[in-house]
Amino acid sequence: MTLLQLGVDGVALGAAYALVAAGFVLALNASRAVNFAHGDMVMAGGFLAVVLAGLMKLPGIVLLPFAVALMALAGVLLAAVAYLPLRRQPVVAVFVSTIAAGIMLQNAATAWFGAAPRAGPSLVGGGVVALGPFALGRQALAVIAVAAGAYVGLHLLLARTQLGRRLRAAAQDPAMAAALGIPVTAMTLVAFALSAALAGIAGLLLSNSFFVTPTEGGNLMLKAYIAATIGGWGRLNGAALGALLIGLFETVAATLVSQVAAEALLYAALLLILLLRPQGLFGEIAGSRA
Amino acid sequence: MRFPRFVSLFALCAAAGALPSPFAMAADPVRLPVLVPVTGFLALEGTSQRNGALLALKTAPDLARPEVQDTATAPETAVNAFEKALSAGPVPAVVAPMLGTQMLALLPLAAERRVPLVTVSGTAQITEQGNPYVFRFFPGDAVVKQAHARFVVEELKATRPAVIYQTTAYGQSGRQALAEAFKRLGATVAFEEGVAPTVKDYRPVLAKALEARPDALVLHLHAGPTALAIRAAAGMAGVPRIVAGSAMHQPATAALLEPAELKGVCAESGSSPISGGAPALEAWTEAYRAAFKDDPDAFALAQYDGTMMVLAALRSGARSPEQVRDYLARSTHRGLAMTYRSDGKGNMAHDALIICFDGKDRTPRVAKRYVQGTS
Numbered sequence: 078m079t080l081l082q083l084g085v086d087g088v089a090l091g092a093a094y095a096l097v098a099a100g101f102v103l104a105l106n107a108s109r110a111v112n113f114a115h116g117d118m119v120m121a122g123g124f125l126a127v128v129l130a131g132l133m134k135l136p137g138i139v140l141l142p143f144a145v146a147l148m149a150l151a152g153v154l155l156a157a158v159a160y161l162p163l164r165r166q167p168v169v170a171v172f173v174s175t176i177a178a179g180i181m182l183q184n185a186a187t188a189w190f191g192a193a194p195r196a197g198p199s200l201v202g203g204g205v206v207a208l209g210p211f212a213l214g215r216q217a218l219a220v221i222a223v224a225a226g227a228y229v230g231l232h233l234l235l236a237r238t239q240l241g242r243r244l245r246a247a248a249q250d251p252a253m254a255a256a257l258g259i260p261v262t263a264m265t266l267v268a269f270a271l272s273a274a275l276a277g278i279a280g281l282l283l284s285n286s287f288f289v290t291p292t293e294g295g296n297l298m299l300k301a302y303i304a305a306t307i308g309g310w311g312r313l314n315g316a317a318l319g320a321l322l323i324g325l326f327e328t329v330a331a332t333l334v335s336q337v338a339a340e341a342l343l344y345a346a347l348l349l350i351l352l353l354r355p356q357g358l359f360g361e362i363a364g365s366r367a
Numbered sequence: 368m369r370f371p372r373f374v375s376l377f378a379l380c381a382a383a384g385a386l387p388s389p390f391a392m393a394a395d396p397v398r399l400p401v402l403v404p405v406t407g408f409l410a411l412e413g414t415s416q417r418n419g420a421l422l423a424l425k426t427a428p429d430l431a432r433p434e435v436q437d438t439a440t441a442p443e444t445a446v447n448a449f450e451k452a453l454s455a456g457p458v459p460a461v462v463a464p465m466l467g468t469q470m471l472a473l474l475p476l477a478a479e480r481r482v483p484l485v486t487v488s489g490t491a492q493i494t495e496q497g498n499p500y501v502f503r504f505f506p507g508d509a510v511v512k513q514a515h516a517r518f519v520v521e522e523l524k525a526t527r528p529a530v531i532y533q534t535t536a537y538g539q540s541g542r543q544a545l546a547e548a549f550k551r552l553g554a555t556v557a558f559e560e561g562v563a564p565t566v567k568d569y570r571p572v573l574a575k576a577l578e579a580r581p582d583a584l585v586l587h588l589h590a591g592p593t594a595l596a597i598r599a600a601a602g603m604a605g606v607p608r609i610v611a612g613s614a615m616h617q618p619a620t621a622a623l624l625e626p627a628e629l630k631g632v633c634a635e636s637g638s639s640p641i642s643g644g645a646p647a648l649e650a651w652t653e654a655y656r657a658a659f660k661d662d663p664d665a666f667a668l669a670q671y672d673g674t675m676m677v678l679a680a681l682r683s684g685a686r687s688p689e690q691v692r693d694y695l696a697r698s699t700h701r702g703l704a705m706t707y708r709s710d711g712k713g714n715m716a717h718d719a720l721i722i723c724f725d726g727k728d729r730t731p732r733v734a735k736r737y738v739q740g741t742s
Contacts, residue, residue, distance in 0.1 A: 082570075086568055187410055191410075191619075192411035192413075192414060193620075194591040195623070286598075287567040287568075288595065328568050328571050331566075332571035336560065337534060337561055337562075337563065
């Protein structure tokens with residue numbers, strides 16, 4: 078297996094992580110507090126994909142819009158339950174409420190689906206695509222394409238539409254946005270919906286090759302946190318880059334050294350970045366770090 | 368002043384000094400706490416453990432009734448569950464969690480309260496502390512890893528196995544047992560590397576393992592990682608025969624993979640109920656499926672056998688925890704998976720088997736039995 082093939086796998090993994098991290102940052106910027114349930118929302122997206130595949134017997138790419146829509150609704154529900162009632166309380170109250178929401182999601186998944194890992198649908202089927210001497214996984218290539226499409230779509234939404242401008246304004250200065258007539262609460266709900274929709278896409282993308290279990294949310298949450306720290310707290314592009322780096326460390330660096338050493342190197346790189354550039358590679362925009 | 372009739376009867380018994388002990392009330396089944404992790408990272412195995420105990424207790428509702436508590440993953444949760452179970456009155460034994468760290472926390476309490484713990488935990492240390500109140504009904508690493516290595520060397524004729532193990536306590540102890548067994552058998556480990564359970568992509572470590580040109584690939588991983596590794600290996604060229612750890616025998620692990628991906632894959636285990644082999648075992652497997660709408664695994668069967676031995680102790684007249692402990696320590700019990708007898712340290716299970724998949728379905732066939740560590 079060549080480094081190129083492993084590189085493609087690493088980019089595919091990193092691309093899925095990038096969606097996780099982007100969703101994490103969206104909710105962070107909207108609420109100015111870490112949504113600790115975000116990893117569990119990714120897990121929920123994975124289980125939703127398993128359920129949809131069982132009901133409809135269709136490939137993942139067809140199920141994707143259903144997963145996005147249902148997860149967006151779940152995001153609105155999460156915001157309504159775990160964020161909005163506490164938004165005028167100290168930020169720690171939101172941490173605790175999202176931690177509680179995450180645990181509830183985890184236990185609900187265990188109760189409904191059992192503790193065993195489940196495999197989600199593949200996007201366009203398995204097998205490999207031969208490119209000259211290289212055999213690249215069809216699923217890995219599809220994951221990269223879908224993740225890139227979702228990320229570009231998100232970027233266009235935020236940068237080129239009125240809704241995107243309102244979302245950014247509400248995230249940057251809620252008081253000023255409200256004074257200008259922007260419905261800040263509605264924008265917060267939209268941000269949580271987008272965040273959950275991205276979690277749903279990531280959950281579906283990861284659930285085929287890497288399965289889904291009720292307890293994996295914490296690990297995904299940690300990766301999103303590290304990615305956001307590397308890229309710059311609150312920076313969407315920075316978090317995506319950080320996530321890609323994590324994916325590449327987990328594959329390419331693990332091949333060159335070892336899995337354990339690659340993980341140690343990743344954290345060493347994180348510490349180095351924090352030391353040399355505490356604000357992250359792209360600088361911070363979020364008001365506070367938690 | 369009139370007293371209800373039962374109060375008068377109670378007073379009469381007490382006055383006569385004939386009030387029976389809670390254990391001696393033949394009409395009332397005794398309480399048997401079932402303390403198992405049904406949430407958290409060990410929920411899959413813990414649920415099997417619970418189901419095995421419940422199925423056993425279902426056979427003797429007149430003798431004992433279960434009281435299930437979830438111990439999740441923290442030692443203190445298990446300790447609290449144990450204290451709560453004992454605070455409600457005496458119990459003859461406790462079905463104790465399979466999570467090693469929880470067992471280690473419970474051992475001093477069991478010794479202090481003199482209550483036998485019946486478990487399927489694989490953690491080696493729990494029976495190495497001289498605690499006479501622990502009874503393990505699942506073969507430990509010393510048994511299954513020996514079988515694992517013997518199958519690789521003696522049956523597959525491999526001399527340069529590559530070992531990929533988990534970096535958890537479970538993985539480390541298994542890796543050590545495998546290394547010692549391969550050394551005894553004269554095989555040279557061509558490659559070995561630990562992988563964290565959070566790792567998703569196994570192609571990097573497999574690629575490195577294949578560079579060492581091994582003649583067998585030995586996995587000692589948890590359930591999800593085992594499936595991830597086998598799926599990754601199925602997409603790579605030049606992969607030798609895979610002999611996985613006991614996680615691969617679990618039907619839930621096989622369900623993650625296509626039958627073609629499983630072709631030629633073998634695994635060690637204490638037992639494999641879905642592989643059948645005996646009418647009684649097949650009847651039990653059907654009963655399990657009917658009760659829990661799921662396929663049983665070796666943990667469920669081992670806990671069933673362990674709980675049945677506790678019931679046998681009660682049937683023999685043992686009532687107090689000390690009497691049940693003595694029965695478990697001194698008796699031989701013919702279970703469905705194997706025959707159990709304590710080695711003096713509380714290790715009750717001494718057999719292992721190797722199962723293999725033929726690529727046609729997800730039901731493994733028994734390829735080799737290692738009875739009492741012989742063969």
